[in-house]
Amino acid sequence: MPKIRHGIFFLLSLALLSCGEKPQNHNAGTPKTAAADLSSDVAQMAENFLADSARTRLVILLSPT
Amino acid sequence: MVQSDILAKINSPQLSVFVIWLPIMGADSYQHAQQAQALLPDARARHLWDGRLALGQGYRRILPLGAECKFAWDVYLLYRPGGNRFRYTLLGNSKKGWTPPAPDFWMHQLNCMTREQYFDSKVLRENIEALLTGNLAAR
Numbered sequence: 001m002p003k004i005r006h007g008i009f010f011l012l013s014l015a016l017l018s019c020g021e022k023p024q025n026h027n028a029g030t031p032k033t034a035a036a037d038l039s040s041d042v043a044q045m046a047e048n049f050l051a052d053s054a055r056t057r058l059v060i061l062l063s064p065t
Numbered sequence: 066m067v068q069s070d071i072l073a074k075i076n077s078p079q080l081s082v083f084v085i086w087l088p089i090m091g092a093d094s095y096q097h098a099q100q101a102q103a104l105l106p107d108a109r110a111r112h113l114w115d116g117r118l119a120l121g122q123g124y125r126r127i128l129p130l131g132a133e134c135k136f137a138w139d140v141y142l143l144y145r146p147g148g149n150r151f152r153y154t155l156l157g158n159s160k161k162g163w164t165p166p167a168p169d170f171w172m173h174q175l176n177c178m179t180r181e182q183y184f185d186s187k188v189l190r191e192n193i194e195a196l197l198t199g200n201l202a203a204r
Contacts, residue, residue, distance in 0.1 A: 042085065042115045043123075043163045049111065050149040050166060055081045056196040057144040059168070060067065061121060061137055063089035064101035 067141075070186035072107040077197050079146075082110040087121045087138050123163035133177040140175070141189055142168035145196050169196065 050057060072082065084105055086098035098114045105112070115121060124137035149166035170192045174184040 042113050042117075043119050045111075045113055046083065046085070046120055046163075046165065047150070049081065049083045050144060052081060053147050053149075055079050056077075056146055056193065057081045057083065057149075058193060059083045059085065059142040059144070060105075061085045061087055061115075061124060061140050061142075062101070063093050063138055064086045064097035065090050065092050 066186055068105050068107060071190045071193065072105070072109070074190060075193055075197070078109070079197055080109055080193065082107060084110055084112045085115050085120050086112065087115050087118055087136065089121070089136065089138050119163050120165065123165045126164055127167055128171065128173075130173075130175065131177045131179070134175055138175075139184075140171060140173045141184060143170040143189075143192055143196055145169045145199075 046059075050059075082105070084102075086093075086101060088094065095114050095116065098112070102112045118136055121136035121138055124140065124142070125134065128137050128140065130137060144166070172182050172184045172189055
């Protein structure tokens with residue numbers, strides 16, 4: 001009986017662990033050190049870019065492949 | 066196509082170009098984005114890598130894309146001169162997201178969309194020229 005209880009506890013632990021949120025790896029392949037003109041702080045850069053009120057602005061979103 | 070059909074034909078220094086590279090396809094990476102910069106070598110262009118799809122999701126929220134479009138990409142957005150501010154939005158999952166300002170004109174090349182406003186380099190160029198001369202009505 002203790003062996004069965006131990007087995008049930010083990011299986012429940014496994015099930016609980018597998019229910020955890022998987023980390024999203026959107027940055028796979030992204031180097032930690034970004035080149036000067038490919039900044040990782042995109043949102044702030046975009047905000048600054050769009051705040052440049054003196055010019056007409058063209059924003060293009062593309063996949064590189 | 067954008068470089069040769071649009072940017073090379075518009076010499077105005079009053080145009081700024083912001084190219085955002087996104088990891089949409091399985092093989093997309095920062096290294097690919099670095100290489101792809103060569104496709105748009107215009108001196109007015111600034112290139113960024115949006116590895117977390119922050120802007121892809123942000124523009125998805127404001128553009129009338131089809132339900133099958135998970136992210137905004139392969140889209141071309143125009144803003145007339147004047148302040149355009151980003152807004153913080155509290156999303157349903159309690160994470161803050163970027164909500165970019167609505168563009169004055171936009172086009173796409175997405176299969177998950179109808180052919181309406183489908184990318185046409187001549188139409189986009191004409192709209193850029195209209196904005197540069199102050200002749201584009203808001204859409």
